Amino acid sequence: MLDSQTPTALIAAMAVHARAASRLLARVPDVDKARALAMAADAIRAAAADIIAANAADVARGEANGLSGAMLDRLRLDEARIAAMADGIAAVAALDDPVGQVIDTVTRPNGLALSRVRVPIGVIGIIYESRPNVTADAAALCVRSGNAVILRGGSEAVESNRAIHAALVAGIAAAGLPADAVQLVTTTDRAAVGAMLAAEGAIDLIIPRGGKSLVARVQAEARVPVLAHLDGINHVFVHASADAAMARDVVVNAKMRRTGVCGALETLLIDRGYPDPAALVAALKDAGCVVRGDPAEAAFGDLVEPASEADWDTEYLDAICSVALVDGVEGALAHIARHASGHTDAIVAADADVAERFLAEVDSAIVLWNASTQFADGGEFGLGAEIGIATGRLHARGPVALEGLTTYKWLGRGTGQVRP
Numbered sequence: 001m002l003d004s005q006t007p008t009a010l011i012a013a014m015a016v017h018a019r020a021a022s023r024l025l026a027r028v029p030d031v032d033k034a035r036a037l038a039m040a041a042d043a044i045r046a047a048a049a050d051i052i053a054a055n056a057a058d059v060a061r062g063e064a065n066g067l068s069g070a071m072l073d074r075l076r077l078d079e080a081r082i083a084a085m086a087d088g089i090a091a092v093a094a095l096d097d098p099v100g101q102v103i104d105t106v107t108r109p110n111g112l113a114l115s116r117v118r119v120p121i122g123v124i125g126i127i128y129e130s131r132p133n134v135t136a137d138a139a140a141l142c143v144r145s146g147n148a149v150i151l152r153g154g155s156e157a158v159e160s161n162r163a164i165h166a167a168l169v170a171g172i173a174a175a176g177l178p179a180d181a182v183q184l185v186t187t188t189d190r191a192a193v194g195a196m197l198a199a200e201g202a203i204d205l206i207i208p209r210g211g212k213s214l215v216a217r218v219q220a221e222a223r224v225p226v227l228a229h230l231d232g233i234n235h236v237f238v239h240a241s242a243d244a245a246m247a248r249d250v251v252v253n254a255k256m257r258r259t260g261v262c263g264a265l266e267t268l269l270i271d272r273g274y275p276d277p278a279a280l281v282a283a284l285k286d287a288g289c290v291v292r293g294d295p296a297e298a299a300f301g302d303l304v305e306p307a308s309e310a311d312w313d314t315e316y317l318d319a320i321c322s323v324a325l326v327d328g329v330e331g332a333l334a335h336i337a338r339h340a341s342g343h344t345d346a347i348v349a350a351d352a353d354v355a356e357r358f359l360a361e362v363d364s365a366i367v368l369w370n371a372s373t374q375f376a377d378g379g380e381f382g383l384g385a386e387i388g389i390a391t392g393r394l395h396a397r398g399p400v401a402l403e404g405l406t407t408y409k410w411l412g413r414g415t416g417q418v419r420p
Ligand SMILES: NC(=O)C1=CN([C@@H]2O[C@H](COP(=O)(O)OP(=O)(O)OC[C@H]3O[C@@H](n4cnc5c(N)ncnc54)[C@H](OP(=O)(O)O)[C@@H]3O)[C@@H](O)[C@H]2O)C=CC1
Pocket: 127, 128, 129, 130, 152, 153, 154, 155, 156, 188, 190, 193, 194, 209, 210, 211, 212, 213, 214, 217, 228, 229, 230, 231, 232, 261, 262, 315, 317, 387, 388, 389, 390, 391
C-alpha cells in the first residue's frame, strides 16, 4: 500500500481490477481454467523454498509475540504442507466446472423455453485466519468457479501469504489468465477489512472466516452481502437409546481429534435417561480433556469442574468441553436452539424416530446422526475442497466449494412470444 493510499482507496482500486478480471474469467473455457490451476500448483511446488523462508519469518514473529501453540501449528508450513497445498490446487483443477451447468429447464405452454444456468458470482472478498493454506484453497476454488477474489488473510501470516500469492499468480498469468483474478491485501491494517465490508457494488460477496471479533465487525459494518463462515459452537446429544461404545467413540473423536478446528465439539448434552453419563465424561477426561458442568449433578460428581453460564456460549477450540444433562430430545433441541452457532450438531441414538426428529428440527448447516462433528469438511463431504463451513442461512450452507461460489441466471429462448 502506498503511504498516501487509504485502505478505502486501496480496496476500491483492487475491486476495479478484480471486476475487469472477473469479466474475462467468466468467459474462460473450462479447459483453460483447469490448465491455469495446474500451472499454479506447479509454481507453488517450484517456490517451496521461498514460501518456507517467508513462513519462517512469520513463525519467528508469532513466537516473539507469544502466539499459542495451536495458532503456531496452523501458521507453520513445511515441505509436506506445501506439497499438500499444491496437490489441493491440482485437485480443484480436476473438479467439474460448475459454470454453464444447466440446473433445470422448463418450456412454458406458449413455447418459451426457460433454463437456469450456473454463472460465477463475480468479485468475492474473503477475510480469513492466519492459516496460509487457505490462501491457496480459496484462490483455486474462486478461479475454478470463474470468480475474481480479493484475499485478506490473518496478519500473522502476511509474509507466507505474499509468497504463496506470488507463486499462484505467476502460474495463473503464465497460463494466460488475468493476474488480477487473485489479489492479496498486504496491509495488516484492519481498516482494509472495514473497507471490504463497505464496498457495496464493487465486491459482490464477502466471506468472513473467523471468530467473535470478526463476527461483531461484520454484523456492525457489512453493506456487501455476506456468506458467513463463523464460529462453531457445536453439540453432540447422546440420547438414552444410544449404543454406549458408539457414544463414547463419537464424543471423544468430536472433541479430541483436533480441538482447534471449527467443527470440534464444544458442548456435550446427555439425556437424563442415558444409563451411564459418567462414563462419557470419564472418557473425555482420559483423553486429556477438561470437562465443565454442574458438580451438583450426582451423575458427574467430582468428574467436572464448575461451569458458568458463559460456558454454554463458548467456543473453546481447546481440550475443554462443557457438559449438561437434558430432558430427552426436547431438552436437547431447546438447548441447541438457544446456544448453537448454526455450524454442526450431532445426535447419537439407536431410536430412529428420535434421530429423524433431531435431523429435522436442529437448524444448523450440518446435522449428523451417529457421526462425529469433525466430519464438517468439504473434502470429507466429497466436494474436493472447501472455502470453509458456511454458518448462515443463505443458499450455500455447510462446506462451501465450487457450486456454493456460483449463482445462476435464467435464460429464455423464444420464437417471438409476447405477453397478453
Ligand atoms: N466456519 C468456518 O469455516 C471456520 C471458522 N473459523 C472460526 O475462526 C475462529 C478462529 O480463528 P481466529 O484465528 O480466532 O480468527 P480471527 O477471527 O481472529 O481472525 C480471522 C480474520 O478476521 C480478522 N479480524 C478479526 N477481528 C477483526 C476485527 N475486529 N476487525 C477486522 N478484522 C478482524 C483477522 O485479522 P487480524 O489478522 O488483523 O487479526 C483475520 O484476518 C474460530 O471461531 C473458528 O471457529 C475458522 C476456520 C473456518
